[in-house]
Amino acid sequence: MKTWEMIKELTENPKKKFVSDKGLPCEIIAYVNTINVLTFKYKDGEISRGMFIGREWEEVKEPLSFIEVLKAIEEGVPSYLSLESETSDVGYENWALDEMLADLTDCFGSDEIADILLNSKFYIND
Structure with missing residues (x-):
């Protein structure tokens, strides 16, 4: 996106x-x-005093915990999620929470689901 769009x-x-x-x-x-x-x-932490206006930008998505996701959904934030598991070979891209939980239930046992939900990175997609 263009600089003015990012701002x-x-x-x-x-x-x-x-x-x-x-x-x-x-x-x-x-x-x-x-x-x-x-x-x-700048990446090294130094603050930039100026910048080229023609730069292209992309949003940086910060990972959330499962509890943070639940709080965001409760507050009305759009609920399409992505998940990256750090402990198992599981990933989801742009799923609604209810669909993701249903799929996890179909594929895994309770202990595995708990591990995935507690140890994964979640991202809320606009």
Whole structure:
């Protein structure tokens, strides 16, 4: 997305983060800091004093715990989820919570489901 689109997204949802030139030495992260200031930071932590306006940006998705996912859904956040398990060979992309839980129930026992839910990274998809 273009710089103006990224800034618009941050004004609408200041909890988001965006990255430009991901994986390159000049990677820059844009976010709103704790005192509500739009901040641009290089990968090494140094704050950028300026930036090329023509950069392309992509949102940085922060992983959530299962409890955080449940709280977000309870608060009305869209409930399409992705899951990356760190302990088993399981992954889901853009599933509703009820469908994901039903599929886990069909494929695994209670102890395995508990392990997957407790030890996976969850992402909420817009």
